[in-house]
Amino acid sequence: xxxxxxxxxxxxxxxxxxxxxxxxxxxxxxxxxxxxxxxxxxxxxxxxxxxxxxxxxxxxxxxxxxxxxxxxxxxxxxxxxxxxxxxxxxxxxxxxxxxxxxxxxxxxxxxxxxxxxxxxxxxxxxxxxxxxxxxxxxxxxxxxxxxxxxxxxxxxxxxxxxxxxxxxxxxxxxxxxxxxxxxxxxxxxxxxxxxxxxxxxxxxxxxxxxxxxxxxxxxxxxxxxxxxxxxxxxxxxxxxxxxxxxxxxxxxxxxxxxxxxxxxxxxxxxxxxxxxxxxxxxxxxxxxxxxxxxxxxxxxxxxxxxxxxxxxxxxxxxxxxxxxxxxxxxxxxxxxxxxxxxxxxxxxxxxxxxxxxx
Numbered sequence: 001x002x003x004x005x006x007x008x009x010x011x012x013x014x015x016x017x018x019x020x021x022x023x024x025x026x027x028x029x030x031x032x033x034x035x036x037x038x039x040x041x042x043x044x045x046x047x048x049x050x051x052x053x054x055x056x057x058x059x060x061x062x063x064x065x066x067x068x069x070x071x072x073x074x075x076x077x078x079x080x081x082x083x084x085x086x087x088x089x090x091x092x093x094x095x096x097x098x099x100x101x102x103x104x105x106x107x108x109x110x111x112x113x114x115x116x117x118x119x120x121x122x123x124x125x126x127x128x129x130x131x132x133x134x135x136x137x138x139x140x141x142x143x144x145x146x147x148x149x150x151x152x153x154x155x156x157x158x159x160x161x162x163x164x165x166x167x168x169x170x171x172x173x174x175x176x177x178x179x180x181x182x183x184x185x186x187x188x189x190x191x192x193x194x195x196x197x198x199x200x201x202x203x204x205x206x207x208x209x210x211x212x213x214x215x216x217x218x219x220x221x222x223x224x225x226x227x228x229x230x231x232x233x234x235x236x237x238x239x240x241x242x243x244x245x246x247x248x249x250x251x252x253x254x255x256x257x258x259x260x261x262x263x264x265x266x267x268x269x270x271x272x273x274x275x276x277x278x279x280x281x282x283x284x285x286x287x288x289x290x291x292x293x294x295x296x297x298x299x300x301x302x303x304x305x306x307x308x309x310x311x312x313x314x315x316x317x318x319x320x321x322x323x324x325x326x327x328x329x330x331x332x333x334x335x336x337x338x339x340x341x342x343x344x345x346x347x348x349x350x351x352x353x354x355x356x357x358x
Contacts, residue, residue, distance in 0.1 A: 105133025157203025248282030
């Protein structure tokens with residue numbers, strides 16, 4: 001090893017040690033996480049809980065995920081329990097968390113682990129990545145955190161820390177392979193799981209997108225962006241394309257008993273298989289009807305305002321119509337008591353609709 005390589009290795013070791021020392025004191029308490037203290041005592045993370053939390057955390061805030069996570073592990077404490085669950089029950093428990101393909105892949109993945117791995121998660125990054133719903137990041141996180149594999153874990157928090165620390169002047173996500181390569185040289189191979197979680201915590205609590213608390217950062221001594229006073233310039237990202245706004249209508253139908261008519265969305269496409277009230281045919285590429293002449297049946301429809309909801313690729317404005325009928329109907333669906341709506345697999349957009357209508 002030449003002098004330059006030796007210095008790089010030394011700097012990487014110092015980076016990891018300062019970070020892990022900070023993490024031992026400031027690690028966030030998570031219901032799926034083993035604390036540094038308990039890890040030292042020999043307790044090891046449960047791969048099922050790590051996998052479940054990482055799937056839930058995709059594009060969702062930690063504060064939102066905690067309650068959902070606790071509900072899931074109470075209903076299905078192991079991957080074998082989840083594999084035996086009915087998909088409809090999984091979707092109901094997931095309702096409101098969004099990105100519902102995650103829930104369907106969660107069930108597929110549990111089925112695969114039980115059927116092909118006897119209920120045990122594979123330990124390697126490559127094997128994990130072959131499972132339904134598990135991509136580069138999730139495979140890395142499970143391998144590192146659950147099995148202490150020395151695999152770089154790169155999420156948005158880690159990108160931000162690395163981009164600032166080394167003043168990476170390339171656009172993300174294109175610069176992600178470079179970050180992975182750099183992490184391979186500085187992560188602690190003896191504590192890769194704690195290193196990964198420490199990087200995430202640092203990005204979430206200190207190296208935040210706006211107004212980072214650089215003075216409190218354990219690795220600020222050789223952070224290039226801190227030295228130049230430009231941390232908020234990083235990471236470089238291409239401007240996002242403006243989301244289109246689509247329009248449609250939703251129809252809230254009540255019977256004499258005050259029950260609400262619900263139906264199921266198609267088994268493919270946006271919000272596949274979830275529960276809804278009747279709605280017009282809108283999607284990310286087209287508007288649907290917005291007036292009462294688009295209703296699923298004739299009734300004394302009354303307008304109840306408009307709600308707005310944002311999906312990944314578009315905004316949606318739904319005009320809400322509400323009516324009460326006193327006769328039987330021939331639509332495919334079912335009547336639900338108002339007090340039982342919370343147990344249905346209703347996405348957030350339709351919770352908004354029902355709240356506005358009722």
